[in-house]
Each structure stands twice: as C-alpha cells, then as structure tokens.
Amino acid sequence: MTSYLATWLLVGTPSSSRTRNPPIRNHESHWLRPLPPPLPALNMAPGFISDPTFFTASALVLVLALAHLFAKTWKHHRSKTVAAATAKKYHPVAGTVLNKLLNFGCMHDYMTDLAGKHRTFRLLRPFRSEVYTCDPANVEYMLKTNFENYGKGRYNYSLLKDLLGDGIFAVDGNKWRQQRKVSSYEFSTKVLRDFSSVVFRRNAAKLANILSEAASINQIVDIQDLFMKSTLDSIFKVAFGAELNSMCGTNEEGAEFSRAFDDASAITLWRYVDISWKIKKFLNIGSEAALKKNIRIIDNFVYKLIRRKIEQMHNSTDNPSMKKEDILSRFLQVTETDQTYLRDIILNFIIAGKDTTAATLSWFIYMLCKHPTIQEKVAQEVKQMSNVKEISDFASFAASMGEEALEKMHYLHATITETLRLYPAVPVDPKICFSDDVFPDGFSVRKGDSVSFQAYAMGRMKFIWGDDAVDFRPERWLDSNGVFQPESPFKFIAFQAGPRICLGKEFAYWQMKIFSAVLLRCFTFKLADEKKPVNYRTMITLHIDGGLHVSVTCRYES
Numbered sequence: 001m002t003s004y005l006a007t008w009l010l011v012g013t014p015s016s017s018r019t020r021n022p023p024i025r026n027h028e029s030h031w032l033r034p035l036p037p038p039l040p041a042l043n044m045a046p047g048f049i050s051d052p053t054f055f056t057a058s059a060l061v062l063v064l065a066l067a068h069l070f071a072k073t074w075k076h077h078r079s080k081t082v083a084a085a086t087a088k089k090y091h092p093v094a095g096t097v098l099n100k101l102l103n104f105g106c107m108h109d110y111m112t113d114l115a116g117k118h119r120t121f122r123l124l125r126p127f128r129s130e131v132y133t134c135d136p137a138n139v140e141y142m143l144k145t146n147f148e149n150y151g152k153g154r155y156n157y158s159l160l161k162d163l164l165g166d167g168i169f170a171v172d173g174n175k176w177r178q179q180r181k182v183s184s185y186e187f188s189t190k191v192l193r194d195f196s197s198v199v200f201r202r203n204a205a206k207l208a209n210i211l212s213e214a215a216s217i218n219q220i221v222d223i224q225d226l227f228m229k230s231t232l233d234s235i236f237k238v239a240f241g242a243e244l245n246s247m248c249g250t251n252e253e254g255a256e257f258s259r260a261f262d263d264a265s266a267i268t269l270w271r272y273v274d275i276s277w278k279i280k281k282f283l284n285i286g287s288e289a290a291l292k293k294n295i296r297i298i299d300n301f302v303y304k305l306i307r308r309k310i311e312q313m314h315n316s317t318d319n320p321s322m323k324k325e326d327i328l329s330r331f332l333q334v335t336e337t338d339q340t341y342l343r344d345i346i347l348n349f350i351i352a353g354k355d356t357t358a359a360t361l362s363w364f365i366y367m368l369c370k371h372p373t374i375q376e377k378v379a380q381e382v383k384q385m386s387n388v389k390e391i392s393d394f395a396s397f398a399a400s401m402g403e404e405a406l407e408k409m410h411y412l413h414a415t416i417t418e419t420l421r422l423y424p425a426v427p428v429d430p431k432i433c434f435s436d437d438v439f440p441d442g443f444s445v446r447k448g449d450s451v452s453f454q455a456y457a458m459g460r461m462k463f464i465w466g467d468d469a470v471d472f473r474p475e476r477w478l479d480s481n482g483v484f485q486p487e488s489p490f491k492f493i494a495f496q497a498g499p500r501i502c503l504g505k506e507f508a509y510w511q512m513k514i515f516s517a518v519l520l521r522c523f524t525f526k527l528a529d530e531k532k533p534v535n536y537r538t539m540i541t542l543h544i545d546g547g548l549h550v551s552v553t554c555r556y557e558s
C-alpha cells in the first residue's frame, strides 16, 4: 500500500519533477506509472471468499504483486548503481578568487604553481566557480569538440563591452560568425598581405634608424616602448590607411590615444577581480571613472578617423584608381552607415595587432639577451638567407627581405615560437560554460562556470613539454634537418585553437619575422642592467612591467 501511496506521490506531485538527477527521475516515473489499479479484490464482500474464481483471481493478483515487487526491487537496485556511476564529481578546489586577488601582481606564476598540483582546478567565487585547465584534452574539448558550449558569454561581454563594444573579441553567435566570415576573407587577400608587407618593412627600417642613432651615442633604449609604437604605427596604417607616426613622436594626439588604450586595457582586466566595479561605474569613481575618461579619448580619436576616411572615399568617387588597401576602406565598401560597428571592428583589430605583437617581440629580445648564443645563431641565419651582403641603408635592406628568404628562416621562426610558448601574449583566456558538461578527464563543469585555458602555465608544464619545459630552447621546434615542426595547437595554445583561432596568426608572424630579421642582422642587444629583474605587468596581454631597457651596438659592416 505504501508503494501505491508513494506511486501517487511520485507520479502525481509536481515535486517529483524537481528531483536532482533527470535521467533517473524519468526512468523511475516511467516504471512507477503502469502499476495495476488498487487491489479491487480486497473490496469484495465476504460471501465471495469461498468462490474458486475468487481464489484464482487472488492468486493471480498475488503473483502480479510479487512480480511487481521483485521488478521494483531489481530496478531500484539498478537505478542506484546507475546513479552511483553517473554521480558528478568536480575538479579539485585550489582556493578562492580572493587568493587570486592577493597574488594579482604575480598572478600567472601563482596559477602555474596551482596547475603544477592539479592539471585542472577550481577557484571558488560567489555564484560560480572559475575552472582553470592546462590539460590539452580538456582544451581541445572546450575549443573544438564542444565549441558551441563555450564562449564569451554575458559575463565576459559585460566586462569587455565598454572597451571592445560589439567587436569580434567580445561577442558570440551570429555577431561573431558574421565578423569572422568577413574578416577571414579580408585577412586572406593578397592585397592586404602585400600592403602590410610594405608597411612592416618601412616601419622596421624606421625603428632601425632610431636604434642606430641610439647606438652611436651609447644611449639605453626602452625597446618595448619602441615596439609598442612601431606595431601601433603598422597596424594603424594597415587598419585605417593613416600614418600615426607615434614612433617618431610627431603625433601628440596619437600618443594620447596609445596611453589611453593601455590604461583602458589594464582597467578592463582589473574588472575580473574587482567585485565592486559595477558600483564604481554607477558612481563614476576610481578606476571606472578613469576607464570612462580613457574610452572617451579612444572614441574621439577613432570616430574622427572614420569620418575622415568616409569623406576621402566620397571625394575619391571620381578617381577610381584610388587604392582601397587598408581594412577600414575595405569594410566601408560593405557598411558605411553604422560607425559604431566600424569603431568596434577596427578597434578590436588594433587591440589584436598592437599589444600582442609588440609584447612578443619584447620578450623575444629579452630571451635573446639572456641567451647570447641563440641571438648570434638567429643573426647568422638572417645573414645567410638574405642576398644583401653589405647594408647601405635600412630601408633598402628591409625591402630586400623577400618572402622566400623569410620563409627559409626556420631558426628565427622557432625562436619566436619558443618565446610565445613561455611568454604567450594572451596568458589566460576565459570562456563561459553555457550548459552543464563533462570534460574528457571525467570531471563536470556547471552552466555559468567560467572555464579558462592557461597558455602561460601550459608552456611551463613538464607533462606537456618534458623535463626542460621551463628552458628556452628553440631547437625543440626543429627536426634533424633544421626544419620547423609545428606542435598540436591544443598544446601550443598561444594563438588559441579551433574555430576561434587567432585570425591574425600569419599576419603576426610575418610582421615579427620582418622586424626581427632587420634588427638582428643590424644590431646586437644587451640588457642595460643584468641584475634588474624583468617581470610582467598583469594585464589582458603579457607586457614587461616598466619596459625593457637595452643597449644596442651595430653589427652591420657599412
């Protein structure tokens, strides 16, 4: 009788649909529902007791009841076994976000230490967990196999929106797909590749001129600052078709834009640990007031450029020979009306192209200063591959560096890649889990959890790279013939992987190879102060804190 009552309660009450484990719940209600009606024989009058039909019926009911009881016990036992097998387990808790906040200055090393203990771990925070993984199988799962279940989500969007707007970095779904499609097409065009090559060569030569002057008077230079300016000038020219000249310091407005841009990016990252940012934004105080001011500077600058470009395009309608090589002109052919959309697209490209490339080049020079023999090997390779034996001027040397020669520079390619393995420009990259899921390692993640792959920590994991994981060794990328061998993008994750892999990967290598080939063929670099520690500044991208101060000597004969 209890079972009938239980049946009614389970099948009939709404609370049954609130039980914790959906597959088992459905299974139970299914087997409880087709029970026989409540024992009609027991309601019969006593005179019928001697009736043989009564006995037959009773026996039948008894057999049915026993069969039902047996089936129920067996199913109950089976459902318990299934429940035990499917019980969710979650990745180990390594701390709370407070620990991350307390270690903010050395956040990536703190997270690397935790990753050394658990390949994937959780940090607790109010309302959600933060899951961090270094496991290539988990990374492949979230970035490719179950790509649709992990994205920027509303959480990241709310943090990034003020700076990045609806640009490709901040959005998911159709907004992302549409920008990805148009941009992939643009990035694969020969027009953009040829145009950008000219721009990179010209700016590499300008940088070489600055370094040559510094070398002649033994002046220490902050090479990171110069890389930031030169990559900004390059991406600016490629994006807007306009000269910024921040490297030569002739454009005060451009310098202000660059400063505002760096500060806005640092404050945006700070939001990830500052639980009071929304209140500060509402009250317009502290870091949020500074962010608002910086974004105003950025927007004024960018909108002015867009308006100027639209004007130029209108004025040039009678001149069909006007080249539309830069990204803005090419996008303007698609959409002219929505200037916010254009602002977001172009600003996202600048963010993508400037800091990542400049930071990588800075860590590259830092590594070469720490390893002078590797610096010498790179310089010798460039010398061998280039057909210019004597350098008369930097511009013609840079221009002579052809596509074929650059492609043959395997050691240079390996040295840049090794730099990115240890100093990935995007050290940690968070996504949001859209629905409950189970990772390949068997642990679960919940809807709403943030899940990050840790590029910085992954580059330092012995289980991925071997015992010499923390050593800087470009040779690990070369086969016995000295030919570069790529690794799985889920292990070497500096450019992300899967459908959202960095769109500018080839573009970035191209620029870095042109810059480093010109600079290393012409100069030798040394740290200005060997004893001064070099650390990163915790930001969205991995910058060297306080810059990289080096002395430069000329290597070229002429």
Ligand code: HEM
Binding pocket: 168, 169, 180, 183, 235, 348, 349, 350, 352, 353, 354, 356, 357, 360, 420, 424, 425, 426, 429, 493, 494, 495, 496, 499, 500, 501, 502, 503, 504, 505, 507, 508
């Ligand atoms: C060393 C240089 C670079 C590195 C290490 C790098 C790395 C990355 C990473 C990790 C992402 C994923 C970020 C995310 O989750 O949103 C990304 C995305 C992207 N990168 Fe790069 N990047 C570099 C240079 C560039 C350059 C030069 C450009 C173009 C000018 C570029 C364009 C993009 C774009 C458009 C995306 C967004 C792709 C998407 O969401 O579909 N990147 N990059």
